[in-house]
Amino acid sequence: MTLTRTQAVALLEAHGLSPSRALGQNFVVDPNTVRRIARLADVGPGDHVVEIGAGLGSLTLALAATGAAVTAVEIDRHVTPVLRTVVADAPLVEVVEGDAMALDWPTVLAGAERWVLVANLPYNVATPLVLDLLDGVPAIARMLVMVQREAGERLAADVGDPAYGIPSVKVRYWATARLVGKVGPDVFLPRPKVDSALVAIERRPAPAAETDPDRMFALVRAGFGQRRKMLRRSLAGLVAPEAFVAAGVRPEARAEELDVEAWARLASA
Template sequence: MTLTRTQAVALLEAHDLAPSRALGQNFVVDPNTVRRIARLAAVGPGDPVVEIGAGLGSLTLALADTGAEVTAVEVDRHVLPVLREVVADAGVRVVEGDALELDWAEVLAGHPSWTLVANLPYNVATPLVLDLLDDVPAIGRMLVMVQREAGERLAAEVGDAAYGIPSVKVRYWATARLVGRVSAEVFLPRPRVESALVEITRRDAPATAADPERLFALVRAGFGQRRKMLRRSLAALVDDDAFTAAGVRPEARPEELSVEDWGRLATASPG
């Protein structure tokens, strides 16, 4: 069981609600889309799943239908009564809170590894994914729906036009790939952009043993002047000997370096 567009509109009208622009709410109101997301999440009976931004509960119901143990997080206190009403018979735990500020250790207590499945608000999607990778190791897998351009950045590989700081951060912690696109037609209200589904799987250990603070200081400096050769953009941080020791061409540009390359450069130039 999931929500159709007609049912979602009726729920909002019954509770005198409208999607919040401030919270970036675009509710998924197409049953086929939420079932597709649940299939791609590859979760089943007893699997612990956390959903961020559960909204009206359409994706929540599709996840619950798989038999997974679903924890639904929602920040909007006006939508929460509707969500609780929709999932009342589905065995879902509802948690009120801002995903950027939650005590995740408390929310995820009881299981060592979780899958995150979420339709993330466009305005917080990238920082939220990166923060969860940094700070919440209990989330081992993610399937997130985000604005297409954000999804391309999260999943980009070396040399891709979208490859940048978020791409390196994701690759440091995980592997990532685009697994689908989602039309704007399935949302209420209809956004002006396409969405993408990104699958992120945490590595057993970071991609490089380099000091992360040093590594990402170099990444920020390099991509801060991405049209320049690294010799110039990193002039204050990396000398010629370090480039040689790391096996990195000083005339390369930042989008040409893998996370392992950045790691060797950070280790060769400890600062």
């Protein structure tokens, strides 16, 4: 069972609630969509799933129906009691109230070594949250996230794509990523003004290149901060002329022309 639009509206009305714009709440209220997400997540018995922004529990129920154990994280203290009621008959679902940007993730994920993140992420925190989890929570081995379409394109972009930028480099340093679907606004309550995208992210066994990530991403931020400029200008003071030669990177290149390996060589040089 999952929640229809009518059922979600009735739940909210019964508890005197409405979606919070401040929290970026757009609840998924289409059973076919949540079943599609659960299918694309490729999870089942024996898998451990963490869902961020569980809301009213529609996707939670679809994930639980696969037989996976689900830890559903919800920040809204007013919505959490409703969520607990909705999933009360799902024995493998645990509800955690908290802010995903500030959770003690080792404690939350202590029950298993390997986790899959499946979530309809609030647009206002989606990109920084995905990047923070890639940086600091290695227990999350795979992700299937629904995000604003433009954010999804940036997360999955590669060199040569118009959306390629800082998030793209960060994702590709830690993982592989691809767009696996699009979702229109009609499946949400309330309906957003933009389309959404489903992005599948799989963590690499090791980072894509050997280098100091702090040094590398300082260069990435500087390069994309002035992306219209040649690297010899945008990275002036950070990269010596001879370092470009050592790294095999043209100083006349621009930031969007460098893949992860090139950024790593530049940082090491």
